[in-house]
Amino acid sequence: MKLILLGPPGGGKGTQAKFLVYKYSIPQISTGDMLRANVRDQTALGIEAQNFMNEGRLVPDEVILGMMDSRLQKEDCKNGYILDGFPRTIPQAEGLDKLLDKIGHKLNYAIVLDVEQEAIVNRLSSRRSCRGCGRVYNLIFDPPEKENKCGSCDDELYQREDDKTETIKNRLKIYNEQTAPLIEFYSAKNLTQHVDASGDIHQVKANLITALI
Numbered sequence: 001m002k003l004i005l006l007g008p009p010g011g012g013k014g015t016q017a018k019f020l021v022y023k024y025s026i027p028q029i030s031t032g033d034m035l036r037a038n039v040r041d042q043t044a045l046g047i048e049a050q051n052f053m054n055e056g057r058l059v060p061d062e063v064i065l066g067m068m069d070s071r072l073q074k075e076d077c078k079n080g081y082i083l084d085g086f087p088r089t090i091p092q093a094e095g096l097d098k099l100l101d102k103i104g105h106k107l108n109y110a111i112v113l114d115v116e117q118e119a120i121v122n123r124l125s126s127r128r129s130c131r132g133c134g135r136v137y138n139l140i141f142d143p144p145e146k147e148n149k150c151g152s153c154d155d156e157l158y159q160r161e162d163d164k165t166e167t168i169k170n171r172l173k174i175y176n177e178q179t180a181p182l183i184e185f186y187s188a189k190n191l192t193q194h195v196d197a198s199g200d201i202h203q204v205k206a207n208l209i210t211a212l213i
């Protein structure tokens, strides 16, 4: 199963991707997670990406496409994958098409998580991430048991720089301008499946299962 998850930041892509990993035994490939690991390790790629990320701007297409070229050719991608946060622009989607042709892969679906954008500022500003293992919590919908501590590894929780209110607004603007046109791009290829993602995690999961049957 080869899937793209499309939808605004805070639309639940990461959360639902984790469920699909379990259901299909395929990897979640999140460009945001890959970039954050590079920033944390201060690799050349991470140093190049960090200012774009902190300001909620997109990292240049060539950087992302280079990173995905090597990632999709790894052994664990043979049986499928969930692309989470990629592609994010039309040039990235065109680059992905070329890459898939080169390696002989075919996409099954582009899942569109539909959610009202007013709900997103709330969802994202209450999101907290673990410094150690990267697990994501939401102070309102999925709070940690111990305040500010990760239930999986006991490390500290923090608020991503790009989850602060001003940056969220910028990320939504960029989503509407540069990423939303991908819905039309994949719809023209008959690959889109829309999922109502406005409910809680369990409702969205149920809607997703129905869409994938």
Ligand code: AMP
Pocket: 009, 031, 032, 033, 035, 052, 053, 054, 056, 057, 058, 059, 060, 064, 084, 085, 086, 087, 088, 092, 162, 171
């Ligand atoms: P995410 O975790 O998917 O919300 O991504 C966090 C940030 O990483 C984004 O706001 C961008 O700065 C950067 N990023 C992640 N994926 C991409 C991508 N496909 N293209 C460009 N920038 C990206």
